[in-house]
Amino acid sequence: MNSNEQTFSPRGPIIVFSALIFLTIATVMLSGLDIGNIGALIIAMSVASVKAGLVLYFFMHLNHEPLIFKLFVALAFVTLATLFLLTFSDYAFRGIA
Numbered sequence: 001m002n003s004n005e006q007t008f009s010p011r012g013p014i015i016v017f018s019a020l021i022f023l024t025i026a027t028v029m030l031s032g033l034d035i036g037n038i039g040a041l042i043i044a045m046s047v048a049s050v051k052a053g054l055v056l057y058f059f060m061h062l063n064h065e066p067l068i069f070k071l072f073v074a075l076a077f078v079t080l081a082t083l084f085l086l087t088f089s090d091y092a093f094r095g096i097a
Contacts, residue, residue, distance in 0.1 A: 030044075
């Protein structure tokens with residue numbers, strides 16, 4: 001076996017899939033809580049971010065990539081989050097015309 005080959009165990013994807021199902025159920029259950037729009041948005045985006053991270057790390061095999069590639073993926077998400085934050089903060093402070 002080469003040092004570049006990865007061994008495959010079905011245990012990892014099954015655990016990640018179970019976690020994704022659990023987080024989806026948690027999202028549905030938390031959507032019924034009366035916590036206001038901002039609280040619901042923060043919880044929903046947090047759970048969605050965790051789910052996206054799990055998919056990226058395990059199913060898209062980011063765990064087998066070099067560190068520099070992981071850093072550039074993280075940089076892309078930080079840039080996206082910054083754009084969302086700036087867009088929504090601009091929208092929040094605009095007056096109704």
